[in-house]
Amino acid sequence: MAEDKNRNGTFSRRSLIGGAAALGSVGLSRVATGAEANPDNLPPNVSEWTPYLGAGVDANPYGMPSPYEEHVIRRNVEWLTASTESSVNFTPLHELEGFVTPNGLCFERHHGGVPEVIPTDYRLMINGLVDRELIFTLEELKRFPQTNRFYFLECAANGGMEWRGAQLNGCQFTFGMVHNVQYTGVLLKDLAREVGVKPDAKWILAEGGDSAGMNRSIPIEKIMDDCMIAWAMNGEALRPEQGYPARLVVPGWEGNMWVKWIRRLEFGDMPYMAREETSKYTDLMEDGNARMFTWVMDAKSVVTSPSPEKAILEKGVHQLKGLAWSGRGKITRVDVSLDGGRNWQTAELHGPVLDKCLTRFTLPFEWNGEELLVQSRAMDETGYVQPTIDALQAERGVNSIYHNNAIATWMVNKDGSVDNVRLG
């Protein structure tokens, strides 16, 4: 890679292409193993980047990942939707470590594009069954007592393409509608005291200021429990695609309810039956009836490596890595199977293990070129056990789109490539 990096700190195209090739869905490129490393650059030789000065502190006022990480991006599935403004992209879970999702990699789902909201023009109005209908500026919201909490956010349709069988050959596309960040904001119960909620208020309508005018009904018990209006994620202002300058946080509940670019909260005495809680986000059962108000995200887990994007490149010892989460509380245990669910071992959980939060797990394993059927099974503090797809289908059929939290199977082939498969 002698000519990859120039003295002025820029990178040539060649190295970027080399980096990108390593991640084909069955990518068996040797790049990642270092097999193509330049022998001239090994000790005792002095590395190419050592003698020269690197970039100065003014080169990147807002830091970006190394160009060699250019492949670690959100990706979308074009055929899924008619327009990219009402669509979704997916978090590259297979490339991440720990339990925090970097802000720029948090999956996006919006229904009318990302509005560019001017923070000084931003207002939040609270109306309806309250003593005082109030309008707050962003700065006023920030003067309330603040709360800092890590939470996962998962779209109810995460894995929705997989009900009938293994469809998308990627960890990113089948599990990537989830992210986990630390939110800073004000608890809704503090805002509720400020407006003075009337006793007959039982529901809230949360409404966005985007061109979808996203609106959802939320029962008051949840509002008064742990919901917040957040203005920051992972220590910095919300990203535009995550609701800048303010969004609703509804811990453990389906992502659609976490209204972004939030402009209004209305207290009322019945649910509003918005399009997103009737036409969408209702779970159609086999008999043609649909479950309504299925808000909680049940416990789920995924093996992020090995996975369809993370082939096994060499025989020998490896660390199986994955993530588990539950909308009902803390993850208590994750079991891993390498033989399609016949035998299980308990994985190590890496703290902090937090309520309604992604939890990292690992399990060392040795691979000698044999086929594996890799699965993970999460359990949470309520005693809930992540179900098999057969168990879910027996209860719900295959038309419900939402709330597929079934155990997935990755098949490691003899060449180390990995496939999303369905067992039966």
Add this chain to the structure above:
Amino acid sequence: MSGLVKAWLAGGAMLALVASPALASERPFNLGKIATPEEVAGWDIDVRPDGLGAPVGMGNAIDGEEIYADRCAACHGDFGEAVDNWPVLVGGEGTLDSHDPVKTTGSYWPYASTMYDYIYRAMPFGEAQSLTYDETYQIVAFLLYMNDIIEDDFEVSHENIGTIEMPNRDGFFMPDPRPDAQPVASEPCMTNCDVPTNIIGRARDIDVTPEQES
């Protein structure tokens, strides 16, 4: 003393408030401005199933046909059948328990109020909140008519939007029956579990996964 006030005391930050007259007030932080009725009306655009919030206006399907053709048909099709990948708005009756359910305003939506609420707030796609109240009632009437729910001269209005009976009104149930699909045994099986391990499908064979661009 309320739990909240105690929490502030524990935090220490609000100590000063305890002694101040502000505590006795119902408005503990004195932040935000009172919204005027005009301000509330401007943003309070939702319409509930009982018709609450429906703005004064009316419209029928005969008038709705033209405005629908003009503002909606390019994506949703002249008859609500949809162009390309855009959503279908009409038909699908009797398909909800089939292998290929078609969920439309007619076959699936439980309330006509939701049609008003959604179309006014979000449609046409990219021109949100640009329809007049009467135009919205006209389009709702047109879609209801196309779905065989009302006659073409029926006037949909703020007075009846909460009473129009939708075919799938009783097609939804609550409360949420989950957690479901749980193993019978309290402790999940760990060894020699009796599970099927034949491969019956591979995503690779279906071949709809986007390629990695190089």
